[in-house]
Amino acid sequence: LAKTTQPISMDSYEGQEVNITCSHNNIATNDYITWYQQFPSQGPRFIIQGYKTKVTNEVASLFIPADRKSSTLSLPRVSLSDTAVYYCLVGALTGTASKLTFGTGTRLQVTL
Amino acid sequence: NAGVMQNPRHLVRRRGQEARLRCSPMKGHSHVYWYRQLPEEGLKFMVYLQKENIIDESGMPKERFSAEFPKEGPSILRIQQVVRGDSAAYFCASSPQRENYGYTFGSGTRLTVV
Numbered sequence: 001l002a003k004t005t006q007p008i009s010m011d012s013y014e015g016q017e018v019n020i021t022c023s024h025n026n027i028a029t030n031d032y033i034t035w036y037q038q039f040p041s042q043g044p045r046f047i048i049q050g051y052k053t054k055v056t057n058e059v060a061s062l063f064i065p066a067d068r069k070s071s072t073l074s075l076p077r078v079s080l081s082d083t084a085v086y087y088c089l090v091g092a093l094t095g096t097a098s099k100l101t102f103g104t105g106t107r108l109q110v111t112l
Numbered sequence: 113n114a115g116v117m118q119n120p121r122h123l124v125r126r127r128g129q130e131a132r133l134r135c136s137p138m139k140g141h142s143h144v145y146w147y148r149q150l151p152e153e154g155l156k157f158m159v160y161l162q163k164e165n166i167i168d169e170s171g172m173p174k175e176r177f178s179a180e181f182p183k184e185g186p187s188i189l190r191i192q193q194v195v196r197g198d199s200a201a202y203f204c205a206s207s208p209q210r211e212n213y214g215y216t217f218g219s220g221t222r223l224t225v226v
Contacts, residue, residue: 043116043203043217044155087154102147102154 009107018075022088030092033071038085083110116218133189133221137206144187145205194225
């Protein structure tokens with residue numbers, strides 16, 4: 001089970017790009033990297049998932065270096081509504097659900 | 113296409129009472145997962161169910177907690193004889209196939225034990 005480490009909190013101003021890095025030094029060959037977003041009083045929401053290099057969707061980009069020991073979630077031009085907790089998860093898509101561990105995540109605070 | 117529906121949103125129980133939390137997965141999803149989130153903590157896996165089957169309950173406390181996902185109707189997480197430490201947000205997620213990380217979560221049930 002790959003353990004992940006991410007900053008406890010980050011602050012940003014509206015309009016800036018935010019990069020949240022997650023370390024996963026013991027990531028396994030079959031593991032994917034998945035990011036979720038959670039607003040207060042709501043369930044987590046899937047943001048993006050990747051295996052290597054770069055993945056981009058309408059919400060974010062995910063950068064994964066060649067050694068895959070870390071990954072960076074990039075949020076372009078954040079707004080106040082991006083204030084949330086962001087979770088990095090690492091695991092095989094065919095792994096058991098019990099290994100889907102969220103951790104405490106990174107609390108992003110966006111201000112004017 | 114409604115998302116994952118959980119009810120009630122808020123539930124208050126006195127110590128010793130039973131709490132029943134309901135989860136209706138997204139249409140077409142046959143896999144349900146329950147998670148618990150204590151204040152200021154991440155989500156902790158509790159149990160993974162398919163219709164009429166418990167696939168993985170390794171995160172479920174051995175006593176007082178049970179879960180089911182009957183052939184008809186929602187999945188139920190039941191907590192008997194609740195204690196203050198059971199106060200938490202309980203989230204349900206569903207997926208269309210086994211162990212797909214693209215889970216869809218419900219808005220949760222906030223259980224308060226007084």
